[in-house]
Amino acid sequence: MRILSTIPRTDGFYMPAEFSVHYGCIMIWPERHDSWQNGAYAARRAFVKIASAISRSEKLIMLVSSAQYETARAMLPPEVRVVECSSDDAWARDTAPTFVKNMDGEVRGIDWGFNAWGGLYDGLYFPWDRDNHIARKVCDLMDVDCYDCRDFILEGGSIHSDGEGTIMATESCLLSEGRNPNLTKAQIEEKLCLCLGAEKVIWLPRGIYGDETNEHVDNICAFTAPGEVVLAWTDDENDPQYSLSKACLDLLERESDAKGRKIKVRLLHIPKKPVCMTEEECEGLDLMDGEPTRTPGERLAASYVNFYIANGAVLVPQFGDEMDKPALETLGECFPEREIVPIPARDIIIGGGNIHCITQQIPMWR
């Protein structure tokens, strides 16, 4: 593996859309007792469901600590590759490389700087050095060259690409004080375009209410095809999510993509009944630095937009809510060629993210 200090766009590389064909997907086995309740047992079962569903149509590589190797190997189906790799938590979307590809079908990885969603300003845990080494280790494992972009703090969940020159991100995250406070919005936009081989950034103002990542885009809005997105939505004007989603919708209605197309927006309603932590769930979580990580009644950032698009399936979070089924139906219309797979997601959202946050696609290479 070569470490590259050149610029992906200049080298002819771009970030493909998630709906284009994959070689496979990376996940990381959950273990932290302050993220995952009751010793992470329930989370592991949910991760196994997700890994199994993905591995039916693409390769799945599960990274796991030495302490959990045997458990993971025993719980996962044989077609899943289990590879030892240390980490600080299980957010592959944010810590594994962002993969880029060129017109000859060569794939490379990008190693961004990672500071646990805000570093010492408003990060979510400390230390994060093992997470910050994952991207490079995965490039080594996959035998792909690796762009060194560690001078720029970015998580994979804070960007979406349509694969045709358009990147989508939220201002609340990328312009937050804990990421790259010395760069202007224009400089951040330039950096995204150069690293991801793009021409245009669509800046959504906000994300999902209470999303502790400073509102990653992958929880509020996702491309389903070039020029088409789904947006998390509520009709309830009294819900704190309403003004956030409305600001995004207003922006999308005015915007066009890098190819000049108007954007078709489909609405994915958030759960009718807010998804909140129970007392029992809080008791199942370890403390972090002597403080509770969650409190009873705390509203979690539950959104159906946090789905994963595999080659043959779309894995959709489910919360036991009346909006579960409509979300499956809408995504079925967006992806008529793929199986729509409902995944009970309560044990994942407790950790602070969902299916998209724990997966990272690897594009197919020649």
Ligand code: KQY
């Ligand atoms: O991408 C994500 N949603 C990661 C969330 C990290 C939460 C840490 N508790």
